[in-house]
Amino acid sequence: MAVSTQHRSEQRGKVLLAARKCFVRHGFHATGMAEIAKACGMSVGNIYHYFPHKNAIVQAITDEIRSRLAPVLQPLADHADPVEGLVQIMLLSVREISAGTNPRLWMEILAEVPRNKVIRDLCLAFDRDFQALLKHLMRRAMHAGQLAPDTDLDANCFWLGALLDGAIAGLCARPDLDRTRTELALAQNLRRFFHAGRA
Amino acid sequence: MAVSTQHRSEQRGKVLLAARKCFVRHGFHATGMAEIAKACGMSVGNIYHYFPHKNAIVQAITDEIRSRLAPVLQPLADHADPVEGLVQIMLLSVREISAGTNPRLWMEILAEVPRNKVIRDLCLAFDRDFQALLKHLMRRAMHAGQLAPDTDLDANCFWLGALLDGAIAGLCARPDLDRTRTELALAQNLRRFFHAGRA
Amino acid sequence: MAVSTQHRSEQRGKVLLAARKCFVRHGFHATGMAEIAKACGMSVGNIYHYFPHKNAIVQAITDEIRSRLAPVLQPLADHADPVEGLVQIMLLSVREISAGTNPRLWMEILAEVPRNKVIRDLCLAFDRDFQALLKHLMRRAMHAGQLAPDTDLDANCFWLGALLDGAIAGLCARPDLDRTRTELALAQNLRRFFHAGRA
Amino acid sequence: MAVSTQHRSEQRGKVLLAARKCFVRHGFHATGMAEIAKACGMSVGNIYHYFPHKNAIVQAITDEIRSRLAPVLQPLADHADPVEGLVQIMLLSVREISAGTNPRLWMEILAEVPRNKVIRDLCLAFDRDFQALLKHLMRRAMHAGQLAPDTDLDANCFWLGALLDGAIAGLCARPDLDRTRTELALAQNLRRFFHAGRA
């Protein structure tokens, strides 16, 4: 059982790795099962032993890529300086998003959200956690007098999330962008913004 | 001639309208020519009298939706208060983006950018203009002492653009969002941010 | 009436000329009515005023190209030296066949014969006349003792015709062939052959 | 592996057989994949497991039909009597060409030559070999004093090839022709011709 379980997860891993490469190149829709099969050295039929359908592969990748971020961000909830916690969350997120070929993968996921209920639910769940984290820190910042008390926390969560999603789109369209410089500017802007918010 | 030209553009309009409806429902890739044909009451073959291929329809829609924004924004370059000009540009853009079923359409376009050279060029051209506009106003703001002289203008253009693209993604995922409240928060944030930037 | 008749034949001529150019480039099947229409500066619909369908164009061209040969060859029936008459018929035919882009056009016709009854009948009628001519001259040669009396005239007619049809195919496959040298060899061969046939 | 390879070639064979039947009836262009699929009892999609596109089927048939001839002809290069070798080559070729429904198939191939580069190359390669064979024998005949030394060998190769291609066309147009009688006449003519060529 343990052996078979391990084998299963190894095989799943091979499929997912291959699928990511394919998806980065051509997107979800333009990638056929045959292409994935060739990329992971399996037969088409065999993939169906590990994933019930193509969509399940997409979902697994979405799950993986989104959930990798959570454990990294969660600890920052208790950051001594709540504003700095927020800044760090945004920086870590943008770094994860912009690493390697990730933007293309995130973009595919973003595009899939409106058409695919499972992907949508996955993303909304992640977003809920992400925004809860931001809200928690913003509330702490507010109590510490670092944020104007009339700030609309929900809307701010939306816009901080938008910054990340928009960065994905921007990086896809201009892959040669100087990413460190852009990150720096984000950090600077966020700090300036939260400083401005001092009560 | 005039008659035929008018007829042509009417028919093209009918196709584009129908295609937009279809694309909003299922996205570009999941919409077949047959579906568009049925939606506009034409035969499939006849659509090809007005558009050389499906992609041309997508391009025309992209062109239309992107270029509708430009003439509205351009005059704001000369706004008396450059910071307020920036805020207005962002607000008008977000309002255009979030109107009706637009978010879904913009999202499809965003997703098409990495896969489709023509769409990408169209969008990059628009972005160039948009960012030039922002940069112009930011420079004016800088000269007027409303923006710190060490601000990285290019990076800021990127992030302001990201805010819009991200809003598209966010609105697609959560269509029931309170759009006016979210807009208000954006305006408030931007003003607060630029005030903070006072040299 | 006379005017309209003249106009009709002028228009038909324009269509046929354009169609020949198109057919030479892409063959009958790969040439669309739209292509012909563009090539002769008419609308698609207007062509249908002069030809009931595409096939009729092909037929008219076949008729034209085949029947141009007949009046040239016919007089040779009375050539003083019947063997030389045969040689001249073959030479004139091969010259007509190999002129300009004709091989391609003849080839298309040849290929159409098995699938198209009208074309087939047209060609068979021409062949009947052509072979009757050859047979007449061969009979004269036989009587003059220039051809062995046991010669199978019908079969020889077939093979002389085959030489021409085969030349078409050969010229299509190798358009850079030295045509005059090839013609010369044909004449030499035919003369040698008929000399050998002396009773 | 051996099993799968065998199955593959069996299936390919079934497709080719069915395709030949269809092509003989309607020609390459007028035969749809659906028709072939029905004729070989497969689904359309499955044919694409064995041939990457319709053209590949045409090519395979061309290859098959042309290459069946080569091994039969090649040994005649060493025939004791070179003239008789030539005659035998022509007779064997014409017999192969005229067997069953072959003329129709050869005709389709001939017609495809000017439009289709792959087919053209296939045929030209075969022709090269065929003409090399003829030339070799003609040279031997020349050395043996059986052929006039001023004979244009290349041109003669062309005309012997033309005889075969022309026979294809002739047989397509008149399928009821007495083939043995026609063959006999060819043999007689060739022998008479080469006798006449004695130096």
Next chain:
DNA sequence: GATGAATGAGAGTTCATTCAT
């Protein structure tokens, strides 16, 4: 007479999924 918009059937090809081996 002339236009070109409109049709509808059919072309070749692709693909997620199933299933016998």
Next chain:
DNA sequence: TATGAATGAACTCTCATTCAT
């Protein structure tokens, strides 16, 4: 477990022909 053959529906696009203007 693993294979890849098989399916069938869907895809985009083409084309000869008709017809209202």
